[in-house]
Amino acid sequence: EKGGYASFMLKEIAEQPRAVADTLLGRIDGSGALSLDEVRIPPKALREADKVVIVACGTAFHAGLIAKYAIEHWTRIPCEVELASEFRHRDPILDPQTLVIAVSQSGETMDTLMALRHAREQGARVLAICNTNGSTIPRESDAVLYTHAGPEVAVASTKAFLTQLVACYLVALYLAQVRGAKYGDEIRAVVRDLGAIARSVERVLDTMEPVRELARTLAHKNTVLFLGRHVGYPVALEGALKLKELAYMHAEGFAAGELKHGPIALVEDDLPVVVVVPSPRGRSVLHDKMVSNIQEIRARGARTIVIAEEGDDEVVPYADHLILVPATPTLLQPLVTTVPLQVFACELATARGNEVDQPRNLAKSVTVE
Numbered sequence: 001e002k003g004g005y006a007s008f009m010l011k012e013i014a015e016q017p018r019a020v021a022d023t024l025l026g027r028i029d030g031s032g033a034l035s036l037d038e039v040r041i042p043p044k045a046l047r048e049a050d051k052v053v054i055v056a057c058g059t060a061f062h063a064g065l066i067a068k069y070a071i072e073h074w075t076r077i078p079c080e081v082e083l084a085s086e087f088r089h090r091d092p093i094l095d096p097q098t099l100v101i102a103v104s105q106s107g108e109t110m111d112t113l114m115a116l117r118h119a120r121e122q123g124a125r126v127l128a129i130c131n132t133n134g135s136t137i138p139r140e141s142d143a144v145l146y147t148h149a150g151p152e153v154a155v156a157s158t159k160a161f162l163t164q165l166v167a168c169y170l171v172a173l174y175l176a177q178v179r180g181a182k183y184g185d186e187i188r189a190v191v192r193d194l195g196a197i198a199r200s201v202e203r204v205l206d207t208m209e210p211v212r213e214l215a216r217t218l219a220h221k222n223t224v225l226f227l228g229r230h231v232g233y234p235v236a237l238e239g240a241l242k243l244k245e246l247a248y249m250h251a252e253g254f255a256a257g258e259l260k261h262g263p264i265a266l267v268e269d270d271l272p273v274v275v276v277v278p279s280p281r282g283r284s285v286l287h288d289k290m291v292s293n294i295q296e297i298r299a300r301g302a303r304t305i306v307i308a309e310e311g312d313d314e315v316v317p318y319a320d321h322l323i324l325v326p327a328t329p330t331l332l333q334p335l336v337t338t339v340p341l342q343v344f345a346c347e348l349a350t351a352r353g354n355e356v357d358q359p360r361n362l363a364k365s366v367t368v369e
């Protein structure tokens, strides 16, 4: 059932264009408006929400971190993201105006379930974003938006992550729509851009051979660092998590602006550093800062692996390895920049002789706290 692929992980990485398209299917009408009837939370309650809190674990938590940028930008509702395992133990401030979003592929993660139970006890409304029909987390939530990734068999999450992102964007846009957000035109444009994402992911997948080759040459390394800014920061965290769980390597993700506050001391000769570069269009300040960061680490000997947008000529002189992705609006960029990191981790793990579908010490769904 691996459909000719060497692992479920490779198959699931390849399925991502379809998974993204399926998660959008039927949720945007002909006029570009969102129709999320399945989100059975009364629009009045969504209009009155004064805070969004996202709870999740692992890769789903990274989707939540990215969702925060979209939700706050498009709706201007304050949004917090918290590791589900930490959430209830700090006595969080919750009330009926709080919208809690629980993100979970399996729908059975005990930490996330306990977090949402706690939220509901405090009167908050809970919306689940989940990939598994009828699982416990959606059953215990007020509403659910299903991701349509299809069954994910490999322990490391790939297609579920991309569809979690799509679902998070849909929820953010829906909240903006219901609340009559001031970004009306921008939102219509984003809806159009979302429609083009599946094709962009497909294009990324078609250009992954150099990434695989690079990964094989790094199989003997001990450490890989990942840097990002803005939505690229959670992408860096996700790239590092994939490498830890699959290749059993020391991998860390940092916000690039934090480099000078400590992590730059780690940089030594030939240390591989993956840099997720923001789009040079739009928020160019972010881009310029990132170019400086790449120069800083390279001057200290780092081997730079740069993920940048097609046409981004400025990064070329500082990239020891350049991975190009199609131009994508900043907030949606994680949908394309994550894919090379998945391929990189999978190939590196395979080169190290690891079993990618069943990494040691890990289970697909963590049903204990």
Ligand code: F6R
Pocket: 057, 058, 059, 060, 061, 103, 104, 105, 106, 107, 108, 109, 112, 155, 156, 157, 158, 241, 242, 245, 364, 365, 366
């Ligand atoms: C990483 C991974 C885990 C899960 C986490 C949450 O590749 O798969 O970090 O993302 O255990 O699982 P769900 O989404 O099922 O709640």
